[in-house]
Amino acid sequence: MGWSARHLLDVEGLSAADVDELLGLADSFRSAVDQGIQPDARLQGRHVALLFAEPSTRTRLSFELAARRLGAQTYLLDPPSSSMVKGETLTDTVRNLDAIGFDMLVVRHHRSGAPWVAARHFGGHVLNAGDGWHAHPTQALLDLLTLRRAWGGAADALRGRKVAIVGDILHSRVARSNVWTLTQAGADVWLCGPTAWISGFDGLARSLPSERQLRVTDDLAAALRDADAVMGLRVQKERMSGGKLSLVEYLERYQIDANRLAQARPGAVYLHPGPINEGVEVTREVCLGPRSLVLEQVRNGAPVRMAAMNLVCGPQTSSATRDLSSAIR
């Protein structure tokens, strides 16, 4: 029993037990950090390359800090280029990184599926730090840890809780990964946004196993009613232009302000994966308010990534490695 994946490419290959093991370890790392206790250097002598074809200072720093807290060394590829050499394919880049001698590869890429390509050509461990619109496993796991800690910390803390995810669902890897982990944890998940940004998700809802609860609506009031948590998503203005949606209309219908948050269940919390467009998807008042878990999410980032790195290449994986990537795609 226990974690046996060589990579962390997606949350969809993780069983409830896998998730529990990871969150339990992450929670203990979080406690250690809070108390100023240094964890063992379990990844000493490991060398981690960070390939961020899409820039993200925050996520990159969180992965770097996680790796180094465990004693690993981190290396940045030159950020502006997705490949090491102009014209070089991702495959060639990854094969070279493997041959140079890296043990672990953290990949963020604008192309969905890029981490799977990387995993095929890399001898060590690959972690997906966000690929296209597809998946962002460590974000979903840290969101789950944040909610679990906010609601008492038990493994079944999310069961029966209603979580409304609001905004540009269509282009969001965060939403896709969260749908998986939140419904697996027993939450009743609602996806809410303008029609253009939720179309097609009804199909996803119908395709889920029957014990999983997923609803899709363009009616914010319905999504907020009795919600225990509201999760905002970044709205990118360039995705509005050309569509039938104006920014003003979005603010009027979907921006989360104090009044709207009050329509949710008393004590409902607000989450957002960041970076936040303050004044667009949420008001500053909510974002900095007492129910905001936004900085808690950031605080749980490094501990979750420490747990992921530890599990994919810890000693427990050496005997019987199972590559989840092949099971998924």
Place this chain on the structure above:
Amino acid sequence: MGWSARHLLDVEGLSAADVDELLGLADSFRSAVDQGIQPDARLQGRHVALLFAEPSTRTRLSFELAARRLGAQTYLLDPPSSSMVKGETLTDTVRNLDAIGFDMLVVRHHRSGAPWVAARHFGGHVLNAGDGWHAHPTQALLDLLTLRRAWGGAADALRGRKVAIVGDILHSRVARSNVWTLTQAGADVWLCGPTAWISGFDGLARSLPSERQLRVTDDLAAALRDADAVMGLRVQKERMSGGKLSLVEYLERYQIDANRLAQARPGAVYLHPGPINEGVEVTREVCLGPRSLVLEQVRNGAPVRMAAMNLVCGPQTSSATRDLSSAIR
């Protein structure tokens, strides 16, 4: 007794005893480095983020080396952007860096006061690596160490010495910070430059406590007479345009060449915080000559920063932390 500040934002909050303690520690680090002795890893397990909104390879490397000599880990934010995300405020960036898990933050910023903003939102330690035209505390401290070492090393080595600071005083955070530390150390400080670049400093001179010696003049000959040290400042050509000053005129009246340095006291030394415009504020002959302390200044950079990092977060600060920043602004 002893250092008790949680941050190093400015030199103006440091007592003479604080400065002495820091320079004493820096001097011992400098000796260790010169002898190839590795200092204890006192900052092991500490994670230092370097936020350089204004690029400065030299200062950044000096801080990085200082942190790592003491066992800390360093992390660079992507240099071109002052915030982690376009449109994100400094406040948001700092709150996120705090939540990600960093223990120390080194800030260089084009906006005066930025490190104070950072200190308000960061749970760990903030060091000012230069803010706008305002302050550059570690530079002033390393300049002081350099002069003290050049003049025998005693704590009162600067008493009664005349130091002429020549150039663009107005836009110089180095000049502002040096005025404070040099006059505190008992030096007779002269600020000298074209009228446009010294205007207003008479007021500063009058506002200082009466035991401090500060003179302001546009007459280089007066500033150099009997000077024990001449400190050049970088002249930026773009600050000349639009003014009444031409580059040719500046060279004629203020450039420090061997003849002019000879007008100072025999054995007078030359300092410059760098980067130097050779052939503008100083000739190559002086800059590379036997009285130049320019590379000595650079050599004292990492030791002074090691001392600063050690004192702001060393064990001696844990019991009774006093935040100098609130005392200053």
Place this chain on the structure above:
Amino acid sequence: MGWSARHLLDVEGLSAADVDELLGLADSFRSAVDQGIQPDARLQGRHVALLFAEPSTRTRLSFELAARRLGAQTYLLDPPSSSMVKGETLTDTVRNLDAIGFDMLVVRHHRSGAPWVAARHFGGHVLNAGDGWHAHPTQALLDLLTLRRAWGGAADALRGRKVAIVGDILHSRVARSNVWTLTQAGADVWLCGPTAWISGFDGLARSLPSERQLRVTDDLAAALRDADAVMGLRVQKERMSGGKLSLVEYLERYQIDANRLAQARPGAVYLHPGPINEGVEVTREVCLGPRSLVLEQVRNGAPVRMAAMNLVCGPQTSSATRDLSSAIR
């Protein structure tokens, strides 16, 4: 006896015994890496600055990994600028890096001779990571290690072997350095390419000591006949324009495909220093084929650089340092 150079600027100053010692050490590091054994942290407390005026992610990462595997700390200068400050000379940059406190400097520069300039002004150790068209010592050494390992591993494994280097010889520092090490190892080296890219090398061939075998030809068939190894070089299209050579003509006459490789000796291997223009100097089939040693070359990169770093600043150099740079130029 044994290594005594303070720098590694070129291969031309290395005796056969020096090369053997370095390759032996590199080979043992390669074995350790392959077996997952961590080498001793022999360079703990050393601080290595990487000055890459010419960007090269792959070579930079290989040097970084090599340094850190031995316990050293690495620091990147801001990549886009060759000097730390616009207008600053390389000499000033190096003097400052020395004063900041670095122990080792890895230099890649578009200007031939830059590492020699650096070595004159740097108190520690300088390693040449490629200068202009001139030299690329660690590449030549890793190529040599790769061939030696492919051919049984003995020190005389290359004696009597024919190695054909094909492509843009004229602009290639890799070719220049390889000519030295391969002929020193007893190989029969052929330089082959279009006339414009081999002109002048006849003179080099004649100037070599008589026991060294170097031939120059524009006839690929002659170069390939009985060759034990074919080494491709990167072809840069911008070096074709203006000349009499078209890309189509190059492909027709010099591209290495499976048919052409079959003209070499059975079992002949293919090498390329990278980055490869697939479909120009070589086909994808050859490059990824069973006789390709391209990734082996990459794998030998960090071990060779570990050996170089260890030898230039290991304890054995402390007693009697000899600066090879002065012996060479």
